[in-house]
Amino acid sequence: MVPEVLLALLGVPGEVITLVPATSDGGQERFRVSPDLPFLEPPERASLDRLVSLGYAFRCLERFVAREDEAGTTMATLPSGPDASFAFNAPASGGSLYRRALAAGVSEVLATYESAILRLEQDILRGVTPALPAALESALSGFALVLPALHVTLRPVIERPDLKGAPLLHHLHAAALAAGAPQLEAALRSLRARCYRAMYQQLLAWTVHGVLVDPHGEFWVRPVEGAGGDGGVYLGDFDESGAAKATGALGGNAPGDDGGEREWHRGFQVSLEALPPGVELPAAEAVLFAGRAVRVLTRPRGEFAGGSLLPDAVASRATEALRGLARVEGEGNDGEFDRLAFESTVEGIRAPVAARLGELVVRDAKLAKHLEALRSYHLLGRGDFFQSFFEEAASLLAVPPRANTAEADVAAPFAAAASKSSASDDPLLPRFRLRFVSPNQGVDDTGAGAGGSNVQKRGPNVRVPSYDGWDGLELEYATPWPLGLLLTRSVQRRYNHLFQYLFRLRRAALALDDAWFALRRKSASGTLRWTTTPGSFTSGHGVKGFGGDGAFQLCQRVRHDMAFVVNNWFTYLQVDVVEAQYRAMIERVEASEGDFSECQRAHRAFLAALTAQSFLDLPSVSDVIETIMRLAGNLLAVVKSLPSDGLGEGVGEETADEIEAIGAEFSRQSAALYTVLRSNRLANDPKAPFLRTLLLRLNFNGYFFDNAAKTSSGHDAGGSDAPSVRSSASSMKSFRSGWGEAIPPMPSLSLKRGI
Numbered sequence: 001m002v003p004e005v006l007l008a009l010l011g012v013p014g015e016v017i018t019l020v021p022a023t024s025d026g027g028q029e030r031f032r033v034s035p036d037l038p039f040l041e042p043p044e045r046a047s048l049d050r051l052v053s054l055g056y057a058f059r060c061l062e063r064f065v066a067r068e069d070e071a072g073t074t075m076a077t078l079p080s081g082p083d084a085s086f087a088f089n090a091p092a093s094g095g096s097l098y099r100r101a102l103a104a105g106v107s108e109v110l111a112t113y114e115s116a117i118l119r120l121e122q123d124i125l126r127g128v129t130p131a132l133p134a135a136l137e138s139a140l141s142g143f144a145l146v147l148p149a150l151h152v153t154l155r156p157v158i159e160r161p162d163l164k165g166a167p168l169l170h171h172l173h174a175a176a177l178a179a180g181a182p183q184l185e186a187a188l189r190s191l192r193a194r195c196y197r198a199m200y201q202q203l204l205a206w207t208v209h210g211v212l213v214d215p216h217g218e219f220w221v222r223p224v225e226g227a228g229g230d231g232g233v234y235l236g237d238f239d240e241s242g243a244a245k246a247t248g249a250l251g252g253n254a255p256g257d258d259g260g261e262r263e264w265h266r267g268f269q270v271s272l273e274a275l276p277p278g279v280e281l282p283a284a285e286a287v288l289f290a291g292r293a294v295r296v297l298t299r300p301r302g303e304f305a306g307g308s309l310l311p312d313a314v315a316s317r318a319t320e321a322l323r324g325l326a327r328v329e330g331e332g333n334d335g336e337f338d339r340l341a342f343e344s345t346v347e348g349i350r351a352p353v354a355a356r357l358g359e360l361v362v363r364d365a366k367l368a369k370h371l372e373a374l375r376s377y378h379l380l381g382r383g384d385f386f387q388s389f390f391e392e393a394a395s396l397l398a399v400p401p402r403a404n405t406a407e408a409d410v411a412a413p414f415a416a417a418a419s420k421s422s423a424s425d426d427p428l429l430p431r432f433r434l435r436f437v438s439p440n441q442g443v444d445d446t447g448a449g450a451g452g453s454n455v456q457k458r459g460p461n462v463r464v465p466s467y468d469g470w471d472g473l474e475l476e477y478a479t480p481w482p483l484g485l486l487l488t489r490s491v492q493r494r495y496n497h498l499f500q501y502l503f504r505l506r507r508a509a510l511a512l513d514d515a516w517f518a519l520r521r522k523s524a525s526g527t528l529r530w531t532t533t534p535g536s537f538t539s540g541h542g543v544k545g546f547g548g549d550g551a552f553q554l555c556q557r558v559r560h561d562m563a564f565v566v567n568n569w570f571t572y573l574q575v576d577v578v579e580a581q582y583r584a585m586i587e588r589v590e591a592s593e594g595d596f597s598e599c600q601r602a603h604r605a606f607l608a609a610l611t612a613q614s615f616l617d618l619p620s621v622s623d624v625i626e627t628i629m630r631l632a633g634n635l636l637a638v639v640k641s642l643p644s645d646g647l648g649e650g651v652g653e654e655t656a657d658e659i660e661a662i663g664a665e666f667s668r669q670s671a672a673l674y675t676v677l678r679s680n681r682l683a684n685d686p687k688a689p690f691l692r693t694l695l696l697r698l699n700f701n702g703y704f705f706d707n708a709a710k711t712s713s714g715h716d717a718g719g720s721d722a723p724s725v726r727s728s729a730s731s732m733k734s735f736r737s738g739w740g741e742a743i744p745p746m747p748s749l750s751l752k753r754g755i
Helices: 002-009 042-071 097-126 133-139 146-159 165-177 182-209 261-266 281-298 312-332 339-364 367-377 383-392 406-419 489-524 551-591 596-613 619-641 653-677 688-698 703-717 725-734
Strands: 017-020 030-033 221-223 268-270 432-436 473-477
Touching: 002 017, 002 042, 002 097, 017 042, 030 042, 042 097, 042 133, 042 146, 097 133, 097 146, 097 165, 097 182, 146 165, 146 182, 165 182, 182 281, 182 312, 182 339, 221 281, 261 281, 268 281, 281 339, 312 339, 339 367, 339 596, 367 473, 367 551, 383 406, 383 489, 406 432, 473 489, 489 551, 489 596, 489 619, 551 596, 551 619, 551 653, 551 688, 619 653, 653 688
Parallel strands: none
Antiparallel strands: 017 030, 221 268, 432 473
């Protein structure tokens, strides 16, 4: 009988120790002593039943180990270099690195148990140990608690092949905390340490070589499938020259000209569900950062192509740090995961990689020069260039764009302006080009059309005021590698919001300047006499419907008031917002000492401040500015339609009504702007300090708000509410368009008072 008991202890049932199958009423499969042995006393039978339960646990655990070994036979060896294949990134249907590591730990426990059974057999044969159930049970007492408990703990793992990765580690962690017995807790910690060792192998491949070895989707760094609406995942497929191979369109640039954006921002992300116990989100993001930085530094492109930019010493230190951490946790810490040691090791790996990446982006790639170029062109900082451009493109912008040729049409004045201004010596100017996206040409990432003459909504909280049919103009910037890490498509969209805003405001201001020149030319041929006071006329003739002022004087007064608001608004944006925030950002970048993360935060803060202080996130303000800009274009069209004799006899009643309507509408918009800017909501808003700067510019002599307050009180006295911004914007459709075209009339405004 003893040989059969010993075989049963190794998981092999026979005639004496039989396998009892599971029953339908909930009875579980188990080993038991055959009931056909009458010579066994009940105590001996009970002792043998307890003893052979070890054999059944061994049988189940051994089958688990064999199954995991079989599932892992197709696994390739660990990649060890930066040029390793990326085939390890695709999740496989079965298997698990963590389960294989667990199976290896269980195999060690079973091997120890097998050795104990062999020693017991030898002791029985030599007569050292009596062949009695009690003696056998006493000899194997060290396994009586651990082996069955391990089987019970791992039963969910055995029954669920999909329990792997972080859920498996959480299961082992909870089991170790609930173990109670020191022997069982130590065994579970040892098994958990085995799984963590697999995690460290993945960590080593990712943070040292930039290779994601995760065939079963268990690591917390995951490839981004599809990358949203911006194309497929970019996983480092390069040609011989070091440029990215074509994988799909990306904006207006070739796929290889994204500046490294897809690799950095769209390739990988942290999966919260895959975080194991003890690994917090900041540490996981530090690991993500380190791996992405290694991928960037070991696969340079563009002018940096030719070899790895990551020093070998950095990779060697990171390798030693991770191996030391795994060794300490596996041997010197009883398998307990040390969170502080892990985070310290991760930071020790991240810091030198981040320093080298920051050095590459800030110093080697000359980040400051590219930021200066974006300020000069996207934010209209190079004034002489844009002044030349508007002069060259004046006739082109005065007529509606032709969607098929608009982009080519503006290219000529853009190039001419470059040759006639200080931009002629700018080596970065060729990276900029004007693009025209008509409303019907496509939809941007936010779902809004990229162009249009009415409402333009870019992003969830940004509204760029519209001006005319040339609203589809955008400024594209070809980002060099590795600046795509910082200047992403999303960032360039935000720059384009500001470019279009400033560009349209500047066009409105130029329209008002053109109206002034047109009035002066027309008056020069008539009897109107100019005074030394800007905006004033004297004339011996009156105009019907205008009292004694005359059409020319009324146009000039309306133009002067509009120009005051538009020019001060534009000056506020360029001086108090763009210039001030740009200097603050440059100071932060210089003080960062090449820290890439700090540079990224400084640039994000810069863009956020520009959007907030420009009030682009307040639709009510954007609506007012949009209407005022369109009024400027309408006023220019009216001025051009005035007779050139300067007397005004040819000014008809319809034109007179139109001039008065423009002036009255501007007064209403001034009142609306006054109401919004002085509202209690904005007074308690974080924008309040910047709002005071704007109010100081607009109201330094008290005229703007005094006039707006009078207009507002006039409405109140008349029993009507304050003007609605959106309704007044729609009423502009009754005016003449900016190109002198007739627009279907709206209901008559019947406004017969001056400003």
